[in-house]
Amino acid sequence: MELGLTGKVAMVAGASRGLGFAVAQALAQEGARVSIASRDAQAIDSAAGRIGGDVLALPVDVRSAADITRWAGETTKRFGGVDLLFTNSGGPPAGAAVSFDDEAWQDAANLLLFSALRMVRAAVPLMQARGGGAILMSTSASVKEPIPNLGLSTVLRASVSALAKTLAIELAPSGIRVNQIIPGRIDTDRVRHLDEVNAGKQGISVEEAKGRAIAAIPAGRYGEAEEYGRVGAFLLSDAARYMTGATVQVDGGLIKSVL
């Protein structure tokens, strides 16, 4: 199948490792020119080296509006415009919803919701100038079913889901598609950290916590980042050109709801 990604310019956030890296790598393998960003300058440079080819790597904290504006500007300067955007960041701290104060809620809103909103605001005019584009917003299984001890993530990611659907309707006339991708439990640093948190909370070993998490996944294992990255690249590609406003789960069957 021809994905039509050759020569497309993609901004990929949170891309030094994990899910963002996997999407950037899959896009680059299909011929896209990727502009990758994360906070740690050394880590994002190293990610660019692992991807290889025509990659722009910039230190960007997606909680900062100024950083996002600079990222979009540098990407345009280097590649001449933007066609694709993958919104993503690190996860907020684990804990029960009632355990966080206003400041923690505001920090999490900045990390998850306002980051996505600002990336979209920076990228959309650049896509419109090229006659269209595609945006993929990464959320979590918590948008379908609250995850215990992930109060901040559960509440704020639902607002990102609503944003994705709203934008899909608003931006379709401009030829810009907006979809949402849901990782179930993909084997990354974040999931390893959450296994440690859960183990500590339940007073069990990390292996046991991981075993319990896997027991809830019909596929019987965690996903690999590459498996998520390839679906992400497909959803951003022309092969998915009649898909907008869709939510796609990459979860080995973890989410049990019918829709």
Ligand SMILES: NC(=O)c1ccc[n+]([C@@H]2O[C@H](COP(=O)([O-])OP(=O)(O)OC[C@H]3O[C@@H](n4cnc5c(N)ncnc54)[C@H](OP(=O)(O)O)[C@@H]3O)[C@@H](O)[C@H]2O)c1
């Ligand atoms: N893995 C899963 O199965 C899963 C499931 C549900 C939800 N999620 C969510 O999906 C997101 C990505 O997950 P992951 O597993 O890839 O996490 P990860 O392994 O922790 O990687 C996070 C990436 O985001 C970057 N990052 C973190 N904070 C950032 C910021 N403020 N600005 C820019 N970049 C930032 C990190 O690089 P730097 O440290 O260099 O900034 C890193 O490249 C997280 O929000 C996570 O909670 C993941």
